[in-house]
Amino acid sequence: MPSGKVHDAFNLALLPLAILTPKPLEPLPLAMGYIVGTMFFSPDLDLSKSRAAARWGLLRVLWLPYAKVAAHRRISHVPVLGLILRTAYLCILCMVVLIFLIACGVNIRLAFHGALPRHALSFIIGMLIADTLHIALDALSSSLKRLMPK
Numbered sequence: 001m002p003s004g005k006v007h008d009a010f011n012l013a014l015l016p017l018a019i020l021t022p023k024p025l026e027p028l029p030l031a032m033g034y035i036v037g038t039m040f041f042s043p044d045l046d047l048s049k050s051r052a053a054a055r056w057g058l059l060r061v062l063w064l065p066y067a068k069v070a071a072h073r074r075i076s077h078v079p080v081l082g083l084i085l086r087t088a089y090l091c092i093l094c095m096v097v098l099i100f101l102i103a104c105g106v107n108i109r110l111a112f113h114g115a116l117p118r119h120a121l122s123f124i125i126g127m128l129i130a131d132t133l134h135i136a137l138d139a140l141s142s143s144l145k146r147l148m149p150k
């Protein structure tokens with residue numbers, strides 16, 4: 001299994017290729033999503049001690065329940081589904097915080113303007129590409145290990 005350092009280096013080396021996307025996507029939000037996906041939203045958040053988890057600083061405790069439930073290299077490492085799961089998990093945590101703040105009397109207004117803006121879509125696609133490359137490198141590493149004589 002590649003280390004977090006190798007994953008970071010691999011993904012960041014491929015960032016220029018990831019930015020070369022079809023025209024409807026915007027390069028800057030895509031690059032930002034790619035970097036966030038690589039550094040903070042990695043499939044390895046299914047480990048309580050990973051580089052991605054450490055980057056959350058004190059907030060890494062938020063990912064401990066996720067790491068406890070999601071066994072390493074299982075659902076978190078399924079392309080698309082793992083990213084959706086981590087996003088849903090974080091959204092649920094944010095909702096809990098919002099509900100708490102609203103219950104405390106904080107005036108919060110949320111607005112959703114219908115269709116997903118193009119830059120948000122580009123950001124998400126960037127995260128998805130980073131996620132997929134992480135999973136592909138894990139799979140490649142496992143395959144190579146199996147081929148190596150013991």
Ligand SMILES: [Zn+2]
Binds near residue numbers: 043044134138
């Ligand atoms: Zn991994």
